[in-house]
Amino acid sequence: MFAERVGHLALQQLDAAGRWALFGTRAIRHVGAGGALGARLARAIFELGVRCVPVIVIVSAFAGLVLGLQGHYVLSRFGASGMLGTLVSLSLCRELGPVLAALMIAGQAGTALAAELGIQRSTEQIDAIELLDVCPEGFLAGARMLSSLFVFPALTSLFVIVGIAGGWLSGCVLMPQDPDAYWSAVHSAIKGRDVFECLLKAGVFGLLTTALCAYQGFYAHRSGEVGARAVGVATVRGIVLSSIAILVADYLITAILL
Amino acid sequence: MTPPPSDNPPILEVRHLRKSFADRTVLADVDFDVPTGAVVSILGRSGTGKSVLLKCIIGLLETDGGHVLYKGESLKLPEVRSRLRQSSSYVFQQNALFDSATVFENVLLPLRARGKGTREEWEVKVRKVLARLELEESSERYPAELSGGMQKRLAVARALVTEPELVFFDEPTAGLDPLRRNAVFSMVCELQRERGFTAILVTHDVQEALVVSSRILWLDAGRVRFNGEAASFEASQEPELREFRDNIEALRATLQKSRSSHSPTL
Numbered sequence: 109m110f111a112e113r114v115g116h117l118a119l120q121q122l123d124a125a126g127r128w129a130l131f132g133t134r135a136i137r138h139v140g141a142g143g144a145l146g147a148r149l150a151r152a153i154f155e156l157g158v159r160c161v162p163v164i165v166i167v168s169a170f171a172g173l174v175l176g177l178q179g180h181y182v183l184s185r186f187g188a189s190g191m192l193g194t195l196v197s198l199s200l201c202r203e204l205g206p207v208l209a210a211l212m213i214a215g216q217a218g219t220a221l222a223a224e225l226g227i228q229r230s231t232e233q234i235d236a237i238e239l240l241d242v243c244p245e246g247f248l249a250g251a252r253m254l255s256s257l258f259v260f261p262a263l264t265s266l267f268v269i270v271g272i273a274g275g276w277l278s279g280c281v282l283m284p285q286d287p288d289a290y291w292s293a294v295h296s297a298i299k300g301r302d303v304f305e306c307l308l309k310a311g312v313f314g315l316l317t318t319a320l321c322a323y324q325g326f327y328a329h330r331s332g333e334v335g336a337r338a339v340g341v342a343t344v345r346g347i348v349l350s351s352i353a354i355l356v357a358d359y360l361i362t363a364i365l366l
Numbered sequence: 367m368t369p370p371p372s373d374n375p376p377i378l379e380v381r382h383l384r385k386s387f388a389d390r391t392v393l394a395d396v397d398f399d400v401p402t403g404a405v406v407s408i409l410g411r412s413g414t415g416k417s418v419l420l421k422c423i424i425g426l427l428e429t430d431g432g433h434v435l436y437k438g439e440s441l442k443l444p445e446v447r448s449r450l451r452q453s454s455s456y457v458f459q460q461n462a463l464f465d466s467a468t469v470f471e472n473v474l475l476p477l478r479a480r481g482k483g484t485r486e487e488w489e490v491k492v493r494k495v496l497a498r499l500e501l502e503e504s505s506e507r508y509p510a511e512l513s514g515g516m517q518k519r520l521a522v523a524r525a526l527v528t529e530p531e532l533v534f535f536d537e538p539t540a541g542l543d544p545l546r547r548n549a550v551f552s553m554v555c556e557l558q559r560e561r562g563f564t565a566i567l568v569t570h571d572v573q574e575a576l577v578v579s580s581r582i583l584w585l586d587a588g589r590v591r592f593n594g595e596a597a598s599f600e601a602s603q604e605p606e607l608r609e610f611r612d613n614i615e616a617l618r619a620t621l622q623k624s625r626s627s628h629s630p631t632l
Contacts, residue, residue: 143478224466232462235426240479241451 131245131326132319135253138246142237148251156217156252156318157259161266163212168267171204172196172274179275180283192285193293196275197268201298201306205268207358210313213263214350218321221252222346225325226339234326249322253315260314261307268306301365309361316353321346374401377532377564378423382432385415385422392418394588396432402531405558405565407575407596410585411610416568417459419585420534423566424456452480454532455525459540459568461517463509469496469520470505476528495527499553515546519553526557535567539574547571551578576600584610 139145179195225248228234237244272294279285324331328342376399383396392415400406408416421427423434425447439446455476464472470492477488496502499519509517518538525533538554539547551574558565558578569575575582575596582599584592584607592599592607602608 141479142475143481227465231465232458232460233464236456236458236462236464238426239424239451239454239456240476241448242479 127327128319128323131249131323132253132315134243134245135249135319135322136246138243139250139254141243141246141250142240145251148247149255152252152255153259155220156213156255157263160213160216160259160263163216164209164263164267165270167208167212168200168205168270169274171208171267172200172271172276173278175199175204175271176275176278176280177283180279180285189285190289191293192275192279193272193290193295194297196279197272197294197297198302200268200271200275201302203358203362205271206264206306206309206313207354209264209267209310210260210317210354211351213260213314214317214321214347214354218317218350219343219347221318222321222325222328222343223339225249225322226328226342229326229328230335230338245326249318249326252322253318256314256318257311260317261310264306264310305361305365308365309358312357312361313354316357317350320350320353324349374403376400376435377402377437378566379435379438380419380423380432381435383419383422383429383434384431385418385427385429391588393422393429396585396588396590398583398590398593400564400566401581403562403564404581405555405567405579406581406583407567407569407579408583408585409569409572409575409610412570414585415588416585417536420456420536420566420568424450424454424534450532453530454534455528455530456534457521457525457536457538459537461509461521463517463520463524465509468506468508469501469512472509472520473523473527476524480528491527495523498557499523514542515549518542518546518550522550522553522557526561526563529561530563532564532566535565535569537568537570539569539571547574554578586610 175196176192179192180189183189183191183195225234228248234244234248237247276287276290280287280290324342324346325339328338331338331341331345333341378400380396380398380400383393384391385393396419408419410416418427422429423441425441434441436446436450441447441450464475467475473492473495474488477483477491493502493505496505499522501516501519501523504512504516509520512520522538535554539550542550551571554565554567555578567575567578576599579596581594582592582596583590584599586606592602592604599607
């Protein structure tokens, strides 16, 4: 009985993973469906990117400020306070920047995407698009997924830059660190491969987040609930699964590239 | 009942269509033809599977058995299904308007999706159909800012802008008061005469269906119980059919009595 349940659950998850992969593939393959790709890309960049700038700036500034304070406290105990720039920049560039930026964008734009598609499903708008002989996955999710490959790396870069500035503010302005030593350490610490890892992670997280949130909204009617509840469930699942996927992908990419 | 012969070849042939949800059979064995250029009304009590039938025909719902032929070819073939969708339109019961697009964009989308012609040509067509349905002044408004009747007209405008040869109307007057209902029915009737498209109309309203339709299909218990000309439907003395007509007429009379004195415009 227990084994049967586990097996059933495993099959269900495999089925969902397969559907998700098909959804993502169709979305990218038919990204031009319905025309006006340029306008849809611009709108997606605005919704995913521009609208998320304030939250990215605020979160990255405070992440940098905390890193600067903690770094100063820990490093000065070992007489290595000159390494603050290295600590802040590498932490932000290799790990914190991509992960925190992706979580923030998933929280703001991912949930909005899942809810929007969920409502479009429950009001038959997706059926209406399908009946125009337009691939609804490509029309509704394709441009968003494509734009995430640009938006996530761009916002992650912003996150890292503002975070490093935050580290300088707390370490060198509020605490007695040498600013020249800080910026010199930042400059020498970040190598090309660190930037590559940062941008690669951001791109992968972007694709995962938009595909997961869009999938949850698109298939909201299969969530086991109906109407507004189905939209709620899709939104929650979108953010939860995106967060998990970001952390799992982060570990895998780090393990492969290290 | 045997349907009367029709000179026009069928645009759609529905053969032994079956559809169940869990253990509930909605369509048991549905079989009928839709002659080209006809207006076919599908009548029946609530829950008899009228909307399900439309969705099975157009491919929004998978059927459990049977098949549908479009101009003699099976709609199970993706290319035939695509051809049907390219040359048909669907007016949803709840309109299914694109809520984040303006009235103009809603009507423009089907033309853009088909990709035939230039942007200028599309805009001319959109303005023409909006003017025809008296929505010109609302072209920059969003669907949520329109009244129920205007939303319905927008749904019809979106369906007709591509000049389809076949239009599916799923309860186009649902949720409208009697005056608006009459206005929508007359508009559909007028546009059909003007453009000559084949129409399949799901409705509860027997009287309007009799005025608009050339043929009536009566669904009961998942089967076609009547398929023939509107006049034969009206004249039929079959007991179950009479009971259905009488019930609807009684409901209509009650509604007429309780109709408020105000006269809203569509």
